[in-house]
Amino acid sequence: MILEAVMLQVKEGMETEYEEAFRDASEIISSMKGYISHQLQRCxxxxxxxxxxxxxxTLEDHTIGFRQSNEYQQWKKKLHHLYDPFPIVEHFEQVQLY
Structure with a gap:
């Protein structure tokens, strides 16, 4: 399992619009192969x-399966115009501590 982590800055005054659009867009991402779960936290x-x-x-479920899909185009259309600056996406794997 991998964790995608994205720090997002929404354009000033568009927070309510963003949260509504994100609720709608959540149906898109949650339908994708390899998806496990997601959460959005407000600072x-x-x-x-x-x-x-x-x-x-897997990493490829996100970077290929989602990012190269028609569903991602829908995701982009709903959300990407609300970010400034555009976010950096990072991926993490759990460290096994013994």
């Missing part, structure tokens, strides 16, 4: 700042 200190965490079975 308490910085207006318009969010943290998106998505669990995928």
């Amino acid at each position: 308490m200190e910085v207006e318009g700042k969010y943290l998106l965490l998505v669990q995928w079975e």
Whole structure:
């Protein structure tokens, strides 16, 4: 399993629109092969700042299966115009501690 982590900055005054669009777009991502779960967290200190965490079975489920799909084009259309600056997406794997 991998964790996709994205720090998002939504354009000023568009937070409500973003959260509504994200609720709608959640149906898209949750239908994808390899999707496990996701959550969106709103920052308490910085207006318009969010943290998106998505669990995928494999890195390729996100980078190829989702990112190269028609569904991703729908996701982009619903959400990408609301970000400034455009977010950086990073992927993490769990460290096994013994």
